[in-house]
Amino acid sequence: MLGEMLKGIAAGTISGVLPGIHVNTLGAFLAEVGTSGNLLLFSMGLTHTFLDVVPSAFLGVPDEGTALGILPAHRLVLRGRAMEVVRIALWASLLAVLMAIPLSLLYPFLARAYAPRTGRIAVGLLALLLILTESGLKKIYAMLVFLLSGLLGILAFRLPLEEPYYHLFTGLFGIPVLVTALIGGGGNISEGSAEIDMDTKRFIGFSLLGTFLGMVASLIPAFTASQAALMGSFFSRDERSFLTVVFSVNTSNFLFSFMNFLETGRVRNGIVALMSPPGRGFLPYYALAAVFVSLLVVSYGEALAGAVLKALARIPYRLLNGAVVILLVFLSLYFDGPLGLLVLAGGSMVGLLAVLFGVKRTNCMGVLMLQIIIG
Numbered sequence: 001m002l003g004e005m006l007k008g009i010a011a012g013t014i015s016g017v018l019p020g021i022h023v024n025t026l027g028a029f030l031a032e033v034g035t036s037g038n039l040l041l042f043s044m045g046l047t048h049t050f051l052d053v054v055p056s057a058f059l060g061v062p063d064e065g066t067a068l069g070i071l072p073a074h075r076l077v078l079r080g081r082a083m084e085v086v087r088i089a090l091w092a093s094l095l096a097v098l099m100a101i102p103l104s105l106l107y108p109f110l111a112r113a114y115a116p117r118t119g120r121i122a123v124g125l126l127a128l129l130l131i132l133t134e135s136g137l138k139k140i141y142a143m144l145v146f147l148l149s150g151l152l153g154i155l156a157f158r159l160p161l162e163e164p165y166y167h168l169f170t171g172l173f174g175i176p177v178l179v180t181a182l183i184g185g186g187g188n189i190s191e192g193s194a195e196i197d198m199d200t201k202r203f204i205g206f207s208l209l210g211t212f213l214g215m216v217a218s219l220i221p222a223f224t225a226s227q228a229a230l231m232g233s234f235f236s237r238d239e240r241s242f243l244t245v246v247f248s249v250n251t252s253n254f255l256f257s258f259m260n261f262l263e264t265g266r267v268r269n270g271i272v273a274l275m276s277p278p279g280r281g282f283l284p285y286y287a288l289a290a291v292f293v294s295l296l297v298v299s300y301g302e303a304l305a306g307a308v309l310k311a312l313a314r315i316p317y318r319l320l321n322g323a324v325v326i327l328l329v330f331l332s333l334y335f336d337g338p339l340g341l342l343v344l345a346g347g348s349m350v351g352l353l354a355v356l357f358g359v360k361r362t363n364c365m366g367v368l369m370l371q372i373i374i375g
Contacts, residue, residue, distance in 0.1 A: 001039065008040040009293055012047025017308060019055040019324065020331040022063070022166060023048040024270030038275045042258065042286060043293050045271035046097075049251040050297045053089035054305050058082065058189060058312055059324050060177035067173040068229050068362060069246035072239035074177060083194035086305040088240060090298050091196070092247040095207040096214065097294045100255045101287050103215060107256060110219060111263045119220035123372045126231060133234075134359055141357035148350045149363070150370025156343045157371070163335040164343070170328050171347020172364040176355055178328075179348075181321045189317070191309055194302060198240045206232075206241045210248025217249065218256035218268050220372070228253060230362050255290065259283065 011030060015023040023045055030036055030044075048063075055061040057073035073085050127146065134142040149172060156164045196203065209232055217228035232245035257269035262283055267273045312320060332344040347367075354361050 004037050004039045005043045005289060005293060008043025009047045009296060011040070012044040013051060013297075013304070015044070016048045016051025017054045017304065019059050019061040020166070020170075020328060022163065022270075023052075025163065025335075027271050027274050036274065039286075039289060041271050041275055042289065045254050045258075045269070046251070046290060046293050047297050049247075049254050050090055050093045050294070050301060051304070052250070053086055053247065054308055057085045057089075058309060060174050060181070060321075061324065061328065062169045062173040067169045068233070068365070069243055070173050070177055071361060072242055076239055076243075077189050080190045080192035081197075082189055082309055083191045083302065083306060084196055084240075085243065086302055087194045087196055088198075088243050089247040090301045091203075092207045092210065092244045093251040094294050094298050095204065096211045096248040096251040097255065097290050099208055099211040100215070100252055100290075103211065104256075104259055104283065104287070107215065107259050108263045110215075111260050111266075114219045120372060120375060122220070123369050127366070127369050127373060129234065130230065130360075130363060130365070134363075138357065138359050142359045142363045145350060145354045145357065145359055145363040146366035147370070148353070148366075149347075150366035152343070152346050152350060153367035154371050156367075159339055159343070161336045161340060161343065163340065166335060167332055167340050167343035168347050168367050170332070171344045171349075172351040172367060173361065174328060175325065175344070175348040176351035176361070178321045178325050179352065180355060182318060182325070189309065189313055191306060191313075196240070198244070202241060203244055206236060206244040207248040209235060210245040211252040213245070214249040214252025214254075215256045217253045218260050230365055233362060258286070 011026060012023065015021045015026045027036075027041055027044060030040075052063040053069075053073070056063060056067075056070050057077050060070055060074055062070050076082070076085050131139055131142045131146060153168060156168055161167065210229070213228040213231050216231075229242075229246040229249045232249065233242055236242040236245050254269060254271075258272055260266050260268050261272045261275065261277070265277060315323075329341065329344065332340045336343075351361065351364055354364055
């Protein structure tokens with residue numbers, strides 16, 4: 001049991017820290033070579049949600065759960081607050097684990113009561129709110145970005161792609177950040193103080209909000225952690241509170257997706273899809289495992305991120321961004337060949353269009369929301 005958890009933590013650390021290596025891809029690879037098991041996969045997926053802040057904040061490489069956090073995290077990193085971003089991610093994730101345990105008593109009733117129509121209505125209202133919060137003519141631009149990203153998503157999920165999420169989220173959210181940084185030139189990344197510049201009560205409150213939104217996201221098919229974080233953006237008015245919501249949602253969504261699997265057999269997560277049904281009685285067993293994994297990852301997460309940051313700080317900022325763009329393009333080709341590269345290019349153009357129009361990048365979440373709305 002302990003050995004299986006430690007293997008999962010090691011695998012989740014690798015997928016979390018390395019850019020472009022998705023936890024689902026690594027999980028599938030481990031299953032193919034005969035290294036798997038529910039506890040290993042659970043530990044791996046949970047660890048990944050704590051550490052995927054490293055490539056998303058330091059390099060602008062998005063994971064599905066952290067896509068919306070790239071810009072605010074990147075801004076703080078460039079202001080010399082890189083380690084503060086890491087600490088926000090680690091502690092928001094830990095709080096999400098601790099808060100999810102009591103909420104798990106309520107969750108079975110919600111999971112069994114969920115109806116698909118409810119999800120479509122909720123996503124439709126969220127999309128409307130997203131567009132209408134833009135000012136003046138930007139409402140039209142936002143709708144255009146929303147529809148273009150939505151059509152791209154509908155197309156991508158109908159193509160024979162192994163990693164559609166990679167191409168879509170890297171194109172829509174990652175490449176535009178890197179290209180903008182390349183054009184802008186200056187900037188650098190440095191550690192800075194790790195102290196969280198945010199009132200403790202507010203931090204706990206926004207983490208609770210993120211945990212609740214992650215729970216809601218786990219009920220609705222194709223409603224992702226990023227979309228749940230998008231709901232949180234209407235309540236958070238600064239970078240730190242928004243990031244607290246994003247990272248809490250990411251971890252909470254993973255945990256509740258696993259609970260949904262235990263209660264109903266529904267698969268809402270790529271890692272969960274690799275598991276065999278363990279039965280409802282195993283929930284307390286996994287709750288203890290979650291606390292153990294969380295405390296262990298928090299104990300070394302900052303030191304690991306600091307080591308990565310020291311290595312990256314030696315590379316000129318422009319050269320670093322250019323190298324990451326080349327790596328992301330190479331990975332797109334590796335995963336799905338020319339088709340993957342085509343989707344990556346399409347996503348990049350839509351993402352850059354949002355920058356050009358000056359509308360919030362969150363409108364690119366139409367990539368998943370549009371197909372939920374139209375059913």
